Amino acid sequence: MRLVLLGPPGAGKGTQAQVLCKDKGWAHLSSGDILRGEVKAGTELGAKAKAFMDAGQLVPDDLVVNMMVSRIARPDCAGGFVLDGFPRTAVQAEALDKALARSGRPLDGVVSLEVRDDEVVRRISGRRTCPQCGAIYHVQTLRPKVDDVCDRCGHRGLTQRADDREEVVGQRLVAYRRQTEPLIEYYRRAGLLEQVSAEQPIDQVRAELDEALGRRQGAVGGASA
Ligand code: AP5
Numbered sequence: 001m002r003l004v005l006l007g008p009p010g011a012g013k014g015t016q017a018q019v020l021c022k023d024k025g026w027a028h029l030s031s032g033d034i035l036r037g038e039v040k041a042g043t044e045l046g047a048k049a050k051a052f053m054d055a056g057q058l059v060p061d062d063l064v065v066n067m068m069v070s071r072i073a074r075p076d077c078a079g080g081f082v083l084d085g086f087p088r089t090a091v092q093a094e095a096l097d098k099a100l101a102r103s104g105r106p107l108d109g110v111v112s113l114e115v116r117d118d119e120v121v122r123r124i125s126g127r128r129t130c131p132q133c134g135a136i137y138h139v140q141t142l143r144p145k146v147d148d149v150c151d152r153c154g155h156r157g158l159t160q161r162a163d164d165r166e167e168v169v170g171q172r173l174v175a176y177r178r179q180t181e182p183l184i185e186y187y188r189r190a191g192l193l194e195q196v197s198a199e200q201p202i203d204q205v206r207a208e209l210d211e212a213l214g215r216r217q218g219a220v221g222g223a224s225a
Pocket of ligand 1: 009011012013014015031032033035054056058059060064084087092127137139142163172199201202205
């Protein structure tokens, strides 16, 4: 299945995409993780993106579109993928549609994870991530089995993202409401949209996500699950 997860910062896109892709064998393509990898590797793209990311603003469309369209063309995406954090603007959504139409593999569905701003701030201020494998935790709601040690890869030392400071989170929310939220209507008109309340425990969100994917599979006539 070829799926987009939409939603504000902290909605749980990464949390849900990691579990879903592990279960289904799909590729998890997080534009934020890919950009952070470019920054860490000191590439030209990373250098251009860093100032926007640090300020909580969107990285320019041309940079992100080229990066993601070439990522989707890689062989690990042939069996299905989940896009997490991309597209985020109308320009990106149209570019994605065109690229997928050229390859004859259009999107099967778009799930919007919906959550209020005050809950976003609570989640993001408590988020910790593993700098080695990217696993996501929360200091209250999703703690690792051993304090400060990643369950998935055993790395010691979970970290807070540089753009998770409160003033930057406010900017990221503004960018989401202005530039990304209009995509909900774009995908509703395309007949691809499912909406799920993300203000429930992680397992409950996952259960509703599975139901939404079931409806999408029915609609597209049985894409592989
Ligand atoms: P990106 O990395 O994509 O960040 P984001 O969209 O702001 O989303 P987050 O990763 O913060 O949240 P999430 O929804 O994945 O939540 P998570 O699962 O971690 O983008 C970062 C920056 O990169 C952007 O600001 C921009 O500069 C740039 N960028 C990226 N893509 C771009 C694009 N396409 N165009 C332009 N620029 C781009 O969960 C959050 C926390 O909540 C965790 O601690 C988790 O444990 C907890 N949690 C999750 N679900 C629940 C639940 N149901 N109940 C309780 N807690 C929960």
